[in-house]
Amino acid sequence: MSVNLQTPIDYLKGVGPNRGDLLRKELGIYTYQDLINLFPNRYIDRTQYYKINQLQRNNADVQVIGKIIGFKEVTQKRGKRLVANFQDETGTMELVWFRGQKWIRENLKLNKPYVAFGKTNWFNGKFNMAHPDLELLEEHKKNLRSGMQAIYPSTEKLSNKGINNRVISKIMQQLFIETKGIFVETLSDNLLSELKLISKREALFNVHFPKNQVLLSKAQYRLKFEELFYIQLQLIIKNLIHKSKIKGFPFEKVGNYFNSFFKNHLPFELTNAQKRVLKEIRADLGSNAQMNRLLQGDVGSGKTIVAFMSMLIALDNGFQSCLMAPTEILSVQHYNGLYDLCNLLNIRIKLLTGSTKTSERKKIHESLENGDLQILIGTHALLEDKVKFKNLGLAIIDEQHRFGVAQRSKLWKKGPPQSSHKKDAKAIRKKYMTARPSTYKLLIELQVENKKNSTQVESILWECLRNKKLDFKFRRQYIIDELIVDFVCLEKNLIIEVDGDYHNTIEQKEADDLRTQILNEIGFKVIRFTNEQVIGDIDNVLNYIVKTLKSLPSGEIGGASTPPHILVMTATPIPRTLAMSVYGDLDISIIDELPPGRKPVKTVHRYDKNRLNVFRFIRDEIDKGRQIYIVYPLIKESSAMDYKDLMDGYESISRDFPMPKYQISIVHGKMKPADKDFEMQRFIKGETQIMVATTVIEVGVNVPNASIMIIESAERFGLSQLHQLRGRVGRGVEQSYCILMTSHKLTNDSKTRLETMVKTNDGFEIAEVDLRLRGPGDIMGTQQSGVLSLKIADIIKDNNILQSARFYAKKTLLNDPALSKPEHSVLLETYKQLGKYKNIWNYIS
Numbered sequence: 001m002s003v004n005l006q007t008p009i010d011y012l013k014g015v016g017p018n019r020g021d022l023l024r025k026e027l028g029i030y031t032y033q034d035l036i037n038l039f040p041n042r043y044i045d046r047t048q049y050y051k052i053n054q055l056q057r058n059n060a061d062v063q064v065i066g067k068i069i070g071f072k073e074v075t076q077k078r079g080k081r082l083v084a085n086f087q088d089e090t091g092t093m094e095l096v097w098f099r100g101q102k103w104i105r106e107n108l109k110l111n112k113p114y115v116a117f118g119k120t121n122w123f124n125g126k127f128n129m130a131h132p133d134l135e136l137l138e139e140h141k142k143n144l145r146s147g148m149q150a151i152y153p154s155t156e157k158l159s160n161k162g163i164n165n166r167v168i169s170k171i172m173q174q175l176f177i178e179t180k181g182i183f184v185e186t187l188s189d190n191l192l193s194e195l196k197l198i199s200k201r202e203a204l205f206n207v208h209f210p211k212n213q214v215l216l217s218k219a220q221y222r223l224k225f226e227e228l229f230y231i232q233l234q235l236i237i238k239n240l241i242h243k244s245k246i247k248g249f250p251f252e253k254v255g256n257y258f259n260s261f262f263k264n265h266l267p268f269e270l271t272n273a274q275k276r277v278l279k280e281i282r283a284d285l286g287s288n289a290q291m292n293r294l295l296q297g298d299v300g301s302g303k304t305i306v307a308f309m310s311m312l313i314a315l316d317n318g319f320q321s322c323l324m325a326p327t328e329i330l331s332v333q334h335y336n337g338l339y340d341l342c343n344l345l346n347i348r349i350k351l352l353t354g355s356t357k358t359s360e361r362k363k364i365h366e367s368l369e370n371g372d373l374q375i376l377i378g379t380h381a382l383l384e385d386k387v388k389f390k391n392l393g394l395a396i397i398d399e400q401h402r403f404g405v406a407q408r409s410k411l412w413k414k415g416p417p418q419s420s421h422k423k424d425a426k427a428i429r430k431k432y433m434t435a436r437p438s439t440y441k442l443l444i445e446l447q448v449e450n451k452k453n454s455t456q457v458e459s460i461l462w463e464c465l466r467n468k469k470l471d472f473k474f475r476r477q478y479i480i481d482e483l484i485v486d487f488v489c490l491e492k493n494l495i496i497e498v499d500g501d502y503h504n505t506i507e508q509k510e511a512d513d514l515r516t517q518i519l520n521e522i523g524f525k526v527i528r529f530t531n532e533q534v535i536g537d538i539d540n541v542l543n544y545i546v547k548t549l550k551s552l553p554s555g556e557i558g559g560a561s562t563p564p565h566i567l568v569m570t571a572t573p574i575p576r577t578l579a580m581s582v583y584g585d586l587d588i589s590i591i592d593e594l595p596p597g598r599k600p601v602k603t604v605h606r607y608d609k610n611r612l613n614v615f616r617f618i619r620d621e622i623d624k625g626r627q628i629y630i631v632y633p634l635i636k637e638s639s640a641m642d643y644k645d646l647m648d649g650y651e652s653i654s655r656d657f658p659m660p661k662y663q664i665s666i667v668h669g670k671m672k673p674a675d676k677d678f679e680m681q682r683f684i685k686g687e688t689q690i691m692v693a694t695t696v697i698e699v700g701v702n703v704p705n706a707s708i709m710i711i712e713s714a715e716r717f718g719l720s721q722l723h724q725l726r727g728r729v730g731r732g733v734e735q736s737y738c739i740l741m742t743s744h745k746l747t748n749d750s751k752t753r754l755e756t757m758v759k760t761n762d763g764f765e766i767a768e769v770d771l772r773l774r775g776p777g778d779i780m781g782t783q784q785s786g787v788l789s790l791k792i793a794d795i796i797k798d799n800n801i802l803q804s805a806r807f808y809a810k811k812t813l814l815n816d817p818a819l820s821k822p823e824h825s826v827l828l829e830t831y832k833q834l835g836k837y838k839n840i841w842n843y844i845s
């Protein structure tokens, strides 16, 4: 019989409670399973043994057989170091320890043959090895060790406590002995044979104790594939559920607006990428499911026209649409651009922003509600409760990064109410029990478990809800979607949750918010009470529940509405590699082609001392009629330092480019919107030649005549920001330039950023470098996705394995969506196991 892999690590021979504690704390190893999944960082070839007189001054990892013939302590600036003389028949070297000296002295034996392994240094005319990995030759020979030696991740604390690589290797070996190396297969036979993968058992053995390089590679490939495969499986399943669950308006036809625009008014030929993306959007809009699509395209790739033509499809089907942009300037620009096009087609379009006058605002509200207004452009102002559409069918969000998920979901609710007014709880229940069969089974198990173990507070509340006649029937521990909620009133779609003490942690709060959001999106209202509230004043709690119930429309499905189709546009590309593995619920379209005839922006890096040359160049360009941006970093809105830089810069520019020959605009975040707008407009109209600004101009501004972008202290900007800024130029027919000004002091990272900018204009390539520099943690959406907790695969280096994993996950699910076929039972089983022991299900309850 094989050992249960969920056995606590303490039970493994050679571990025990003390080491167990360390392994838990330092490496997160709780069980046998966790230990098997501790994958080596690297491997070292240990087929070679060196004589001391063969050592080279190359700082390589080597192993040497020899004897310790004595210890000495050497006092140094801080503390002492322990030095051992280590000898073989060809010479002597030193072994050195800076920490853990007591343990070393007590445990190492003199004059016995050891194998010392580590990096050698040349110091004071001798080789030495600091903190070597030491093993008695006798033991060394006995070990289940192959040529390749695995090097495991470690921490300082572990090595101080004597848990070095050799010890880890040893307990790993013990684990293989206890389990007899029998590990159940976790991929299906057809995947194994189609991809020529080695078995799980063989892979695990060879990843820890590789017999040779070839087997090691095979083992790594198989394990990486498996890891990525299950993540993809999970994401695709999520996406499928979303599609089957969230109904959208089918826009069945492409009508007059679209066709006449396409035939008569399209100002240019669409690029192939634009055509392809429009096709993808049309397919989405025509299906029964709600579209939830991310449109990525580099600055200037022509997303706006795609957005506009999508809106025309909505209009053709009798629906309204809206476009929301993050800033006033941007929405005005969108409005101005689209206004002309709408005029050609007799479409009624309006602009709504924070500065829209009250009277105009009223008119807009009215015409929106009676359906007279067809397209609304604006800022966050669109999200206000007062803004109600008659029938919003498509909502477009420009520059996704500026808006959060919460805002996206706010837009959802602006759709018209659903027509079905079923009071029948059974129908409602059926509608929301949408978990797929495999999950459903798991949910039932959890539900039973939860009912058995309900907390005292839950029991108290349940008694009241059950007995005190509230006129409404409640159910407890009820499955909705893939969640289990504490109490629900199905006639009113009201959910009541009681939060235990552990709800105070930030992670739990985030999980709770996510839950609430999911439930809101499918039409439930959620109210939460803490333990204290229920115990402290149950009457108050009940009153509140009654009040809420009464306020909810009766018989309707919680005021739920059919959400509009959503198109999110972003010019900050998320690397393809990451996007594929991060977004479960968003489909992705990419415009990867610029309109023809664009001249790529020439980018150069200049040091501050060359400023005079740069200014001469600017003067020449202005004489030719061009306009210039000069941008200063603004890390924090509030930082006085940054403003000083900006104002100093402005002054020095004013000196070098004196009035009246030169006119200069200045725009920064501390200005009033009206002043900002005034300055912007002067520049847009060409009344000023130079625009001195902070990053407020980063997003979207379109002044085709501006051909030079100078970025001051460019080393202080992130890559994606630099790229966004550069996107402000290169919009006209003239050759444009981006000049990155820096001081001489540059870190390696900032050098890489600058070099990347000079080398390429491709936003996706830049995003990949950015990802490499910053890691996926900073990129939105990664937190929930599991890419951060990858154990063996690397989201960047293993991109090709990821593609293949995604392909096979799709293929598998297309052929068997519920993984119910017998040949997939192993996949279903593993998928469920992952759910139980990893945190995939942590949002369930």
Ligand code: ADP
Pocket: 268, 269, 270, 271, 274, 297, 298, 299, 300, 301, 302, 303, 304, 305, 571, 595, 596, 702
């Ligand atoms: P972004 O993707 O950055 O939002 P825009 O939609 O603002 O880009 O387009 C940038 C410019 O390119 C606009 O002036 C637009 O009219 C023009 N444009 C868009 N598509 C094409 C095309 N297919 N051919 C020529 N010009 C185009």
Ligand code: MG
Pocket: 303, 304, 398, 700
């Ligand atoms: Mg744009």
